Every structure is written in structure tokens, then in C-alpha cells.
Amino acid sequence: xxxxxxxxxxxxxxxxxxxxxxxxxxxxxxxxxxxxxxxxxxxxxxxxxxxxxxxxxxxxxxxxxxxxxxxxxxxxxxxxxxxxxxxxxxxxxxxxxxxxxxxxxxxxxxxxxxxxxxxxxxxxxxxxxxxxxxxxxxxxxxxxxxxxxxxxxxxxx
Amino acid sequence: xxxxxxxxxxxxxxxxxxxxxxxxxxxxxxxxxxxxxxxxxxxxxxxxxxxxxxxxxxxxxxxxxxxxxxxxxxxxxxxxxxxxxxxxxxxxxxxxxxxxxxxxxxxxxxxxxxxxxxxxxxxxxxxxxxxxxxxxxxxxxxxxxxxxxxxxxxxxxxxxxxxxxxxx
Numbered sequence: 664x665x666x667x668x669x670x671x672x673x674x675x676x677x678x679x680x681x682x683x684x685x686x687x688x689x690x691x692x693x694x695x696x697x698x699x700x701x702x703x704x705x706x707x708x709x710x711x712x713x714x715x716x717x718x719x720x721x722x723x724x725x726x727x728x729x730x731x732x733x734x735x736x737x738x739x740x741x742x743x744x745x746x747x748x749x750x751x752x753x754x755x756x757x758x759x760x761x762x763x764x765x766x767x768x769x770x771x772x773x774x775x776x777x778x779x780x781x782x783x784x785x786x787x788x789x790x791x792x793x794x795x796x797x798x799x800x801x802x803x804x805x806x807x808x809x810x811x812x813x814x815x816x817x818x819x820x
Numbered sequence: 821x822x823x824x825x826x827x828x829x830x831x832x833x834x835x836x837x838x839x840x841x842x843x844x845x846x847x848x849x850x851x852x853x854x855x856x857x858x859x860x861x862x863x864x865x866x867x868x869x870x871x872x873x874x875x876x877x878x879x880x881x882x883x884x885x886x887x888x889x890x891x892x893x894x895x896x897x898x899x900x901x902x903x904x905x906x907x908x909x910x911x912x913x914x915x916x917x918x919x920x921x922x923x924x925x926x927x928x929x930x931x932x933x934x935x936x937x938x939x940x941x942x943x944x945x946x947x948x949x950x951x952x953x954x955x956x957x958x959x960x961x962x963x964x965x966x967x968x969x970x971x972x973x974x975x976x977x978x979x980x981x982x983x984x985x986x987x988x
Contacts, residue, residue, distance in 0.1 A: 699859040703856065715904070720904075738862040
């Protein structure tokens, strides 16, 4: 199997403020929504009962689960940081709903790079979008390995 | 007719601010987080491939960090679900009869370590605040919970703030 994360490990020294994460593009369909509801033990009708979503809650269709959008946003981050990186914190707000069949994009931008207690840390501004609409803004902090052992000569950041 | 701001927060719900509203303990299980990960389309080998995980310094594959909140979910008898099919099990079953349309608001989590197969995680959730707000499309209720996750050694593995929006 080959995935993006099997490419060369990202290190702190490779990252600069303003760098963009590769966009993750996804069209969620009802099969994926069904499996996500099953995997999260979520019985909320708004994700599978079209009549309920339309007639009782006033939406045009069933809604993509907010936690699925969060998970896709986190996936864009954990794909980027590779196996030696670690997600330290993750924050996301549900700003607008998404419907199945819509192209969604998940990505982010580096806002800070620092070394703290010998650990490389990167702050990110992240978002799930549909075209130009921001559906899910958020932020994250990740740790990345240092090429040069911490405490060595020169500041990495 | 003039629309007065109606009070969407019943006394019984308001009284729960500060209260411990949910505790749950669950096993972190490889198959379950792998089911979650494939539902997300997340094929990161850290969650699936033990050799890859060991090469990164882990003892074994690890659970995706955002999976943690699902490891503690219990079971809900179907006849106790709300009319909309949702369960109150992890929210303290706060009832807002005048604001029945619920949506996840947001989440903010700090992860102190990644969990692995066989970890036993305990969640404790407290209501941090319940506030009625005025949005562009009318009034809504914003509920915020503060949640801690500790492991079988009583060590903190994650801390989260989550919110929900309830609309009339």
C-alpha cells in the first residue's frame, strides 16, 4: 500500500510560517455517512432520514455529520505531519452544514513554528470549505521531529 | 406581532451548570478505531500497520486521536432515544423542549498522548455553561461541556471543550 504518509518524514526545519498544507478533497456520500454514524453509534435521524431532515428540521437533505467534517480536517493534518509527528491540540467550530455529494476541501496554513522544551511545535490555522464558504474553521498544534537534536547549535525555528 | 425573546433554557437544564453530567469508561479497541478510520477514509498506517507504528517508536498501532471520544460510548436502549434518534447519554440529557433542533457546535481538544489497544479510558464531563444567544436566524442555546479523559493509570490522556447549539 502506498499513501501520502509513507513519503519522507516532515521535520520542523522543513516548515515555515505561511506554508500551506496539501488540500484534502472529499465528496462525502451517503454510504460514508452511514458507516460514520455506525462507527460513532450515532442514531441522529438528521443524518439518514430525509423526510425528518426536510419536514422536521427544515433542511434540503440529510446533513453530513459535524464530527465527520472534524475527522476529515484532522486527517488533512495527520497526513501532513507523518508518523513521527503528533497532533497535540485540535479545535474546530461547526459554522455551516454540508450535504452529501458536495465537494469539500480540508486544509490549513502554518501560523507559528517554535521549539519548546526540546520539542518542535507548529501552530496551524485550519478549515473545512465548500468552494469559498468556510464550513468549519479551526486551529491545531502539532509536534514535529527536529533534524538537529534539541539543545544543539542554533535555533531551529 | 412583536416577538419577545423567549426563554429557551428551562430551570432544570440551567441547574446543571457546573454539575458532573456524564462519566463513562470504555476500552480502546483496535477494530473499532479502524472502523472509524475507514469511515473517515483515513488510511494512516499509524492506525493500521504495526511495523510502521514501531518504526515511529510506538509499541503497537495507535488510535487516531479524534477517535478517543467514541471509545467511552456505552449502549443506549433504542426506546430511550429522543424522537430525533439522538441519545442524551454523553451530554447529561439536558432537555430544551423549546429548542429541539440540535447541532454540534465545536470542539477543542488537547491530546497528551495517543492511546492504544487495551487502554481503558474514563471520561468525566461537566457542564461549563448554558447561554442563550441571538443569531442571525433567531435565538439559540449554546451549551459548553468540559471533559477529561484519563487512562487506567489515572493519567490524563486528553482534555476537551465541546459545545452544542440547540434551536427552536
